[in-house]
Amino acid sequence: MRHHAGWADVFHIDTESADSITGFYPDRETVGPPVSYSVRAVLARFPTLEAARAAREGAVSEWRKHDAAVRDAEAKLRDAEKAREDAWLNCLRDAAKAS
Template structure:
């Protein structure tokens, strides 16, 4: 059986997806391999829910991944700002906790 749109993007980690070739599929699982990995081992099987998107060609999957990375990068500055705000809030919480403990010990 020929797999329709046999190329998929699978989540690798936040902000990145790996290209995956689907060799076979059932109603709830897919089996295939990652062509871009240094060592292509035996086929692996995943739930169909692991697929982020499917494509007809490897080139289309790679292009979509690169476009998504560019979109992800547009938010880098906002993420850095949010991380700074979070660190400042955590520092204020820690300072307040220490001040409370020191006040109770006085």
């Protein structure tokens, strides 16, 4: 299941053509009907399911290393948006007082 942009699903490739790949997600609780994606959607290929899972877990660990910086940036963004909104409202209030 895709939790966020940094989470990679393990996808088993059954068939492949020049422009698409068809397969299934072995980690999902219920394996549904095969799905197809464009070739561009596949980021990496691994020789075994275990290698794919290990790569995914390593990538998630790398993703998590940046969580604090992302939270800090989001807090700064919220502060900047609040300052912009306050400036907008103050400008409107000042214009109303001046008229």
